[in-house]
Amino acid sequence: MALYSHSSMFCFFTILLIFGDASAQLSPFYYAKTCPRALSTIQTAVNNAVVKEHRMGASLLRLHFHDCFVNGCDASVLLDDTSSFTGEKTAGPNVDSLRGFEVIDTIKTSLESACPGVVSCADILAVAARDSVAALAGPSWTVQLGRRDSTTASLSAANSDLPSPAMDLKDLISTFSNKGFSTKEMVALSGSHTIGQARCLMFRGRIYNETTIDSEFTKSTQSNCPITGGDSSLSPIDATSPVIFDNAYFRNLVNSKGLLHSDQQLFSGGSTDSQVTTYSSGFSTFFTDFANAMVKMGNLSPLTGSNGEIRTNCGKIN
Numbered sequence: 001m002a003l004y005s006h007s008s009m010f011c012f013f014t015i016l017l018i019f020g021d022a023s024a025q026l027s028p029f030y031y032a033k034t035c036p037r038a039l040s041t042i043q044t045a046v047n048n049a050v051v052k053e054h055r056m057g058a059s060l061l062r063l064h065f066h067d068c069f070v071n072g073c074d075a076s077v078l079l080d081d082t083s084s085f086t087g088e089k090t091a092g093p094n095v096d097s098l099r100g101f102e103v104i105d106t107i108k109t110s111l112e113s114a115c116p117g118v119v120s121c122a123d124i125l126a127v128a129a130r131d132s133v134a135a136l137a138g139p140s141w142t143v144q145l146g147r148r149d150s151t152t153a154s155l156s157a158a159n160s161d162l163p164s165p166a167m168d169l170k171d172l173i174s175t176f177s178n179k180g181f182s183t184k185e186m187v188a189l190s191g192s193h194t195i196g197q198a199r200c201l202m203f204r205g206r207i208y209n210e211t212t213i214d215s216e217f218t219k220s221t222q223s224n225c226p227i228t229g230g231d232s233s234l235s236p237i238d239a240t241s242p243v244i245f246d247n248a249y250f251r252n253l254v255n256s257k258g259l260l261h262s263d264q265q266l267f268s269g270g271s272t273d274s275q276v277t278t279y280s281s282g283f284s285t286f287f288t289d290f291a292n293a294m295v296k297m298g299n300l301s302p303l304t305g306s307n308g309e310i311r312t313n314c315g316k317i318n
Helices: 009-023 037-053 055-068 100-115 121-135 153-159 167-175 185-196 201-210 215-222 248-254 263-267 272-281 282-297
Strands: 198-199 234-236
Touching: 037 055, 037 100, 037 121, 055 121, 055 185, 055 198, 055 282, 100 121, 100 272, 121 234, 121 282, 167 185, 167 201, 167 263, 185 272, 185 282, 198 201, 201 215, 201 234, 201 263, 248 263, 248 272, 263 272
Parallel strands: none
Antiparallel strands: 198 234
């Protein structure tokens, strides 16, 4: 229940194998017998966390995204450094910004008490992302379950595979295409920026150096992000309705009020302008496309069968 409410061929077949095989091995009923209260346990914990701090919804959604884009949805993003590998938490796109680990840990503790060694951390991330969006009045979708957890992480892949807020449109399209996503799906997934905040360090260059930006928006944003200092000062990515999952993000882009350079690139005289315009005029199409893209993202190279493990502590391998 929402806490808020309102109305190449090789490449082609490779992508089919990535997503097709994954979805065939996953099932929304995976825990129906082994841990029947798994989904309700996750939902309750997510709702409580979002009520306590609305920003947490965006943080949990981002955790799932940053997990799946780095070697698949395997909860590698949650692993702490060990003597044999350096985890992904200190990668450039994650350090000092990725958060929500304590919520995942709380959920895992509850599930280990109820169903020891059954529910994976990767599945917790996937369900928590869905429930976070729904809690902030966004769409819901059926989460496929049965992912297993990785026994390693990749700092280098986290640094190379995740999109940057400084990217131009062609680089955004390429980064998402590398993961099997169309340009349309990239735009839809970017709509997750309708919730959440960004650090001054990530958008200072845009608000002081770029011209494709509304002047009043520039002034108001500069007041919270000085030209020097204040790197960690936060601003909502969607200043219109920062804690509601809606289509205001796209309306902002049409009005040259994109906070990040990569955001405004979606409406900058390029190939994605028309899609942004469509999403800006009503949230129904956006919600449908976003939900479908999230299901696809959740099917990115999951570990299944005897691969990986079910961690008892999401931050450590067994």
